[in-house]
Each structure stands twice: as C-alpha cells, then as structure tokens.
Amino acid sequence: MPVEDQIREQLLNARPPPSSYDMPWVAMVPAPGSPQASRFPQCVDWILRNQRGNGSWGSAPGRDIGGEPWSLLGKDVLSSTMACVLALRTWGVGDEHVGKGLRFIGHNASFVTDDRSDTPAGFNVIFLGMLAHGIDMGLEIPIVGARILGFPTPMTPANVDAILRLRDTELKSMGSGTPTAAAAIHNYNGRALDYLDSLISRFGSSVPTVYPRNAYSRLRMVDTLEKMGISASFSGEINNILDSIYSSWLAKDEEITQDIATCVMAFRLLRLHGYDVASDELAQFSEESSFYDSVQGYLNDSEALLELYKASQVQIFEAEPILENIGSWSAKLLKQQLCSNKISRSVDPQEVEHVLKFPFYATLDRLEHRWNIEHFRTGSFHMLKSAYRACQVDEGMVALAADGFHSCQALYQQELQNLKSWAKEMRLDELEFARVMPLLSEARLAYGMKNILVTVVDDLFDVGGSKEELENLVTLIEKWDAHEEVGFCSESVKIVFRAIYHTSNLLGAKTAAASMAEAEWRMKGHVPSLDEYMAVTVPSFGLGPITFTSFCLLGPELSEQVVRSRDRFLNNLRTYEREEEQGKTNSVLLLDPRYGGSIEAAKRETTSALAASRRELLRMVVRDGGAVPRPMRQEFWNIYKVSHLMYSEEDGFTSTSRETLCAANAVVHEPLAWRLGGKIESPAAAASDKL
Structure with missing residues (x-):
C-alpha cells in the first residue's frame, strides 16, 4: 500500500495496536456460569497465535522495538510474557507455549534488576506477584529465591474493592482493561464486565495498551504530519479530525479533558487552525501543583510538560494569564529535567532544547520541517504499566517528507538563480552600499525582487546617498514615465531607479501578456494542454504584482499599525546602537528618555510592545x-x-550572521541527513554552491 494511503488509513481509523500485556488479563476473566472457560476466548486465541519464536510475547531480544533497543524494554517484555503464561495455564491450554515462555523468563531474569531497562508502573509489585501466583498454580518458575516471597499478588481484595467503587468514567480513565479485568477475575462484578464487553466490542480481540486514547492518537498524527511538512496532502482528513475534536471539546468529552497531553494539544491545534477555543478551559493546569497531582506528574512525564509549554505559546489576547502561568512553570520544569538528565524516554532531549530555544513564532516552517525530519524517532514509546506507541510512523513517512523537502529545495534553488540573474541585469551588484543578499514561483520571486529593491533604497537613504541624490530619486519616481525630463544626478541613482522602474513594468507586462494569451484561446476556441495552460495561467493570475500589495488593501482587520510595527520593533531592538552612532532615530532611542536614560528599560518596553x-x-x-x-x-x-529570524540576535541584514546564513543554506542547499546516520541526497543541492 502506498505511504499516502497508509497515512490516510491511520487518520481515518486511528486504532491502537494490541497489547501483549492487557490481552492476557482480559483473557483470564471467566465466562458467566462457567468458571472453567474464558469469557473472551478470542483473547486466548490471540495469545496462542502471537508468541514469538524465542518464547516471549511483546518484543524479542536482539531486536529493536520500534527503534528502541531491547534492553530498554526488557522488563516490559518479561511482564507481558509472564501474564500470557498465567492466562494459558488458567485455562489449561498451550502447554508448549507455557514451557517456552517460562524458559524465556529464566534466560532473561537479569532484566528484573537492570536499571537500564525502563520500569513499567508498579512492576516491582506486579511482576513478582505474578511469579508468586504462578508458583501457587504449580508452575515451575525458573526464577527462585526468597526475594519473590512475601510480595503481594497483583490484586489484593483491597485493590479490588477500590476499583469497584470507581464510576464508569473513572474506569475508562485508568487507560486500559487490565485493572478492570483484574476486578472481574477476583469479583464477578457486572459493571467491570460491561466495560470489558464494550472494549472487546470495539476492538475485537485486539485489546489495546491504552484506552480510550483515540483522540490523542489522531491529534498526534496531525501534529506529526504538520511538523514534517506533509500535512497539505491530507488537508481533508485533517479538517474532519479537527472538526470531530472540536465537537468533543465543546461537549467537554472526558477523553479530551482528563488527559493533560490530549487536552493541551487539542487546544493548540484547534486554536492555530482557527477554531474558537478559550484558554479558560486550561485553568485546571494553571498552577504547577496541578501537574504534580496528576498521573503524568507521578510518572515525571516530559511529553505532557512539553505539550503544556507549546500550548502556552499560542497566546492571541493580551490578557491570558492562564497561558502565561503554564508557560512559566512548564518551562522551568523542562529545564530542570534537562539539567538533571530526567527527560522521559518517550521524548528526545534535543527536542526539548529546540522547543525552548525556538518558540513556534521564532523559526521558519521549512527549518522546522527539516529539523523534525532529521530528528524524528519512528518508534518512540511511552511507558505506563506497559510500553505503547501513540503514533504509528515508519521510515516510509519520513522518506515521503524528505522527498517533499528536496522538491522544495530544487524549486528554491531555481528561484535563487533567477533572483541572482535579475540583480545582475539590474546592475544592483555594482552598488557598493547595497546589501544584495537574495534569500528568497511567481509570488515568491516578485516578493524577493521587491524586498531587495526596498533594501537597496533603504541603504541609499541610510548611508549611500547625498541629499541631492535622495531628492533626485524621489522626483524621478514621482515623474515615472517622464523621468527622462528629470535626468540622473549620479550613476547610483540611475541604477536604483531603473531597477524599480523596469521590475515594476516587467511584473505588470508578464501578467498582461498571459491574460492576452488566455483571451486569444477563448476567441479562437483553442483548448490548451495542461502544461500549456499552467504555464500561462499562473502568471495571468497576477500573484506576482498583486499578492503582497493586495494584502494591505483587502484586509480591514490587518491594521497598518499591526502590519508595520512588529517588524519595525524587531529591527529597532537590533540596530539602535548602530543607528545612534549614525545620528538616526529609533523607537528604542525615542523611549530612552522616558526611563531616565535606561536603555535596558526602553528595550524591555519595546519587547513588550x-x-x-x-x-x-x-x-x-x-x-x-x-x-x-x-x-x-x-x-x-x-x-x-x-523578520524574527533575521533580527532574533542581531541585525541579520547588515551583519550577515553565521546563524542567518546557516538557516538560509539549510533551507535552500544542504541535503537532509537521517538521524540514524544515513544520508538522503538532495537531487538539486550542490555542495559548492552556497549563499
């Protein structure tokens, strides 16, 4: 099946994989009126069919588990194997399977005390309790010693009574069928059985590790596609998912509200996609104590913290103290986890560092796509009472994203060559004062040209021109077609004006010529080929000359102050020292007197604005x-x-900082590198051709 179809299938049917740990617990529930048979024989059959050749259930030694070394999940596999052995012995079937499973446990018993292996929640009690229960059943356990004696069995009467007192929604929020199955085994409770029946009805014999987490899995898939730059190919499916999630959000569905990561990820994605979601709905997470009081806090869950921090960044109102509080304490805890090397195994520490350093508004989409492709771990897992993967992503998806990235690179490189040729034709490279550093299809090229021209004019007025030259250029532009009547007072003015004049005319002429070609087709009844049609209609659509200027004219909500001020503030923060030396004004310098001559106070005010x-x-x-x-x-x-990238640390236009050049080369030239060490060669990247 093509990768695109696999992704669509996952988006439409986000079913979690079966759990080798939960399956045997459900299988051990007796049938009503027949305690010698399983209520769920399909689960027993699954156990018989899915033992690995080495005797284990789950994963196998010597193999990677979704990209994670076997040693990390040794305890999890031992737990799953022991639970499956107990289920088969309970119903007196699969003696050969039982023997192989016990031998596997004996050969790998060292993982019980191996600190390198991730420990499932409650492992020390539950696993040793299963061993003791197996001995009571007459199994010859190849792990002997007094250390296993005296440990409680997995479910004591007190545990069972506590579970039976739970409401139905609380049973679901426990995340799986295991504790409910244990309650049903020890005390034939109708409510527990109803819950298990609903689980089997929905998933068949494929009892999942965590339930219900359908919303989380679908949100994680959407987020992954967006982070890797391939979401546009699945926009219909993504819109349907977000519509469904929004309905659940409005209904305060407990699947959304009761899990931290699910709730805040839903908030972030819904808000960024234009849904009306209020930050007040995250009030339950406003204080740091809310995290420590949760299951995620008990498990030191870095993923939940990371999602909280990401959600805090999407503030769209001046007064959103809940998001500000969440951002403050979640960032603090993430930094503490980084410093103490306590980041959860399900999260890449490099991702935490990256997100803290580059909020979503402080980096370019293509840079983010590149970073996420190169650092994506196809099989990262979460560990609760057993390991599970929330997002089923393989290298096929990463390769699809890499293909898309390289295709964009090839296009960007062609556009860059076109800009260089244009700059040379306009003789802009002859201007000693101009910073002709083109970093930027029809609309992008037009914007790149106009951006370069604006920079050249800015440089002429800032440092390169005399008063006579500046007045001459203004008069030439006012006269426009009659510019010959004015004349040029210098070669620099001549180059700058002709670049503006010819480029503006060129963009308009291309649009007019393409529109004329369409009109001739219509008048002659000509039906063009698809290639011919696209070659003509793209420029005739007028994206080049109208796109960016039309933004300012069509959008009454985008006030002039908003459009202009944010970039000007960024520029002023990084250029005030140079401009002060040049005797120029600057918003930081203008604010300086208000704060008693304190530049730092003026900078804080500018940053706040x-x-x-x-x-x-x-x-x-x-x-x-x-x-x-x-x-x-x-x-x-x-x-x-x-603009934020250009002025994040310094004036990126003037200084040509190494960080700015690295960012440009990463988007335009450098081929991707797989995180696992391989290389994906860019079809168009040339190692020697750098900006």
Whole structure:
C-alpha cells in the first residue's frame, strides 16, 4: 500500500495496536456460569497465535522495538510474557507455549534488576506477584529465591474493592482493561464486565495498551504530519479530525479533558487552525501543583510538560494569564529535567532544547520541517504499566517528507538563480552600499525582487546617498514615465531607479501578456494542454504584482499599525546602537528618555510592545478574517517569522550572521541527513554552491 494511503488509513481509523500485556488479563476473566472457560476466548486465541519464536510475547531480544533497543524494554517484555503464561495455564491450554515462555523468563531474569531497562508502573509489585501466583498454580518458575516471597499478588481484595467503587468514567480513565479485568477475575462484578464487553466490542480481540486514547492518537498524527511538512496532502482528513475534536471539546468529552497531553494539544491545534477555543478551559493546569497531582506528574512525564509549554505559546489576547502561568512553570520544569538528565524516554532531549530555544513564532516552517525530519524517532514509546506507541510512523513517512523537502529545495534553488540573474541585469551588484543578499514561483520571486529593491533604497537613504541624490530619486519616481525630463544626478541613482522602474513594468507586462494569451484561446476556441495552460495561467493570475500589495488593501482587520510595527520593533531592538552612532532615530532611542536614560528599560518596553503586536497579528490570522482568505492572512504571519529570524540576535541584514546564513543554506542547499546516520541526497543541492 502506498505511504499516502497508509497515512490516510491511520487518520481515518486511528486504532491502537494490541497489547501483549492487557490481552492476557482480559483473557483470564471467566465466562458467566462457567468458571472453567474464558469469557473472551478470542483473547486466548490471540495469545496462542502471537508468541514469538524465542518464547516471549511483546518484543524479542536482539531486536529493536520500534527503534528502541531491547534492553530498554526488557522488563516490559518479561511482564507481558509472564501474564500470557498465567492466562494459558488458567485455562489449561498451550502447554508448549507455557514451557517456552517460562524458559524465556529464566534466560532473561537479569532484566528484573537492570536499571537500564525502563520500569513499567508498579512492576516491582506486579511482576513478582505474578511469579508468586504462578508458583501457587504449580508452575515451575525458573526464577527462585526468597526475594519473590512475601510480595503481594497483583490484586489484593483491597485493590479490588477500590476499583469497584470507581464510576464508569473513572474506569475508562485508568487507560486500559487490565485493572478492570483484574476486578472481574477476583469479583464477578457486572459493571467491570460491561466495560470489558464494550472494549472487546470495539476492538475485537485486539485489546489495546491504552484506552480510550483515540483522540490523542489522531491529534498526534496531525501534529506529526504538520511538523514534517506533509500535512497539505491530507488537508481533508485533517479538517474532519479537527472538526470531530472540536465537537468533543465543546461537549467537554472526558477523553479530551482528563488527559493533560490530549487536552493541551487539542487546544493548540484547534486554536492555530482557527477554531474558537478559550484558554479558560486550561485553568485546571494553571498552577504547577496541578501537574504534580496528576498521573503524568507521578510518572515525571516530559511529553505532557512539553505539550503544556507549546500550548502556552499560542497566546492571541493580551490578557491570558492562564497561558502565561503554564508557560512559566512548564518551562522551568523542562529545564530542570534537562539539567538533571530526567527527560522521559518517550521524548528526545534535543527536542526539548529546540522547543525552548525556538518558540513556534521564532523559526521558519521549512527549518522546522527539516529539523523534525532529521530528528524524528519512528518508534518512540511511552511507558505506563506497559510500553505503547501513540503514533504509528515508519521510515516510509519520513522518506515521503524528505522527498517533499528536496522538491522544495530544487524549486528554491531555481528561484535563487533567477533572483541572482535579475540583480545582475539590474546592475544592483555594482552598488557598493547595497546589501544584495537574495534569500528568497511567481509570488515568491516578485516578493524577493521587491524586498531587495526596498533594501537597496533603504541603504541609499541610510548611508549611500547625498541629499541631492535622495531628492533626485524621489522626483524621478514621482515623474515615472517622464523621468527622462528629470535626468540622473549620479550613476547610483540611475541604477536604483531603473531597477524599480523596469521590475515594476516587467511584473505588470508578464501578467498582461498571459491574460492576452488566455483571451486569444477563448476567441479562437483553442483548448490548451495542461502544461500549456499552467504555464500561462499562473502568471495571468497576477500573484506576482498583486499578492503582497493586495494584502494591505483587502484586509480591514490587518491594521497598518499591526502590519508595520512588529517588524519595525524587531529591527529597532537590533540596530539602535548602530543607528545612534549614525545620528538616526529609533523607537528604542525615542523611549530612552522616558526611563531616565535606561536603555535596558526602553528595550524591555519595546519587547513588550512587540509581544503585544505579535499576539494581535496571530489573533487576526487564526480567527475569522472576513473578506481576507486564510492563506493571505497566513502570509503576514510567515513574513513576521522571517523578520524574527533575521533580527532574533542581531541585525541579520547588515551583519550577515553565521546563524542567518546557516538557516538560509539549510533551507535552500544542504541535503537532509537521517538521524540514524544515513544520508538522503538532495537531487538539486550542490555542495559548492552556497549563499
């Protein structure tokens, strides 16, 4: 099956895989009125069919478990194997399977005390209790010694009574059928059986590790596709999923609200996709104590913390103290976990460092796609009472994302060559004062040209031109077609004006010529081929000359102050020292007198104004924009992110910082590298051709 079809299947039917640990517990529940037979014989059959050749259930020594070394999951496999052995012995079937399972346990008993192996919740009690229960059943356990004696069995009467007092929703929130099955085994309780019946009815013999986590699995899949840059191919499926999640959000479905990671991931994705979700719904996580009081806090769950921090970053209103609080304490705990090397195995420490360093508004989408492709772990697992994978992703998906990235690189490289040729044709490379560093299809090329021209004009007015030259350029632009009447006072003015004049005319001429070709087709009744049609209609659509200027005209919600101020604030924070030396004004310098000459106080005020402007811009982008389509609004956000990258540490235009050049080369030139050490060669990247 093609990778795209596999992904669609997972999006539409996000069914968790069967659990080698939960299956035997459910299999041990006796049938009503027939305590010598299983109520769920299909689970017994599954156990008989799924033993590995080495005698284990789960994974096998010497193999990787979804990319994770066997040694990390040794205790989990021992637990699953022992539970399956007990289930088969309970019903007197599979003697050969039982023997092989016991031999496997004996050969790998060292994992019981191996600190390198991840420990399932309650392992020390449950596993040794299973061994003691097996001895009571007459099994010859190849692990002997007084250390296993005196440990309680997995379910004492007190444990069972506590479970039976739970409400139905609490039974579900325990995450699996195991504790409920244990209650049904020890005390034939109708409510526990009803829950197990619903589990089997939904999943057949495939009892999952965690239930219900369907919402989490689907959200994780959507997030993964977006992080790797391939979500556009599945937009219909993703929209359907988010519509469903939003309905559950409005209904306060416990599958959403009772799990930290699910709740905050739903909030983040829904808000960024334009759904109306209030941060008040996250009030239960506002304080640090809420984490420590949860199961995730008990397990020191780094993933939940990371999702909390990501959600805190999508502020769109000035007063969202809940998100501010969550961001503060979650960042603190993540940093503590990094420093103490306590990051959960399910999370890559490099990802935590990356997210803390680069909030989602501070990096480019293509840089994020590259980072996530190169650092993606196809089989990262979570460990509760047993190991499970929340998102079934294989190297096929990573390869699909890499293909898409390299295709974009090839296009960017061609666009860059076109910009270089244009700059040379316009003689912009002859201007000593100009910073001609083109980093940026029709719309992107037009924007790149205009961006370069704006930079050149800015440099002329800042440092390169005399008063006579500046006045001459202004007059030439006012006269436009009659510029010959004015004349050029210098060669620099001549180059700058002709670049502006010819480029503006060129973009308009291309659009007019393409529109004329379409008109001739219509008049002559000509039916073009698809290639011919696309070659003409893309420029005739007018993206080049109208896209970015039309944004400013079509969007009444995107006020001039919002569009301009955020980039200007970023620029001023990084250029105030240079501009002060040049005798120029700057918002930081203008604020300086208000704070008694304190530059640091003025910088803090500018940073605060920048944050407020960013929140307002994001709110206008993600919420209903009226007549302005979402893709247009999104471009303003993309431009902001470019500006943030350019001015994050210094003036990226003037300094040509190593970080800026590395970012540009990573997007345009450098081939991807697999995290596992292999290399994916870019079909168009040339190692010697750098910006």
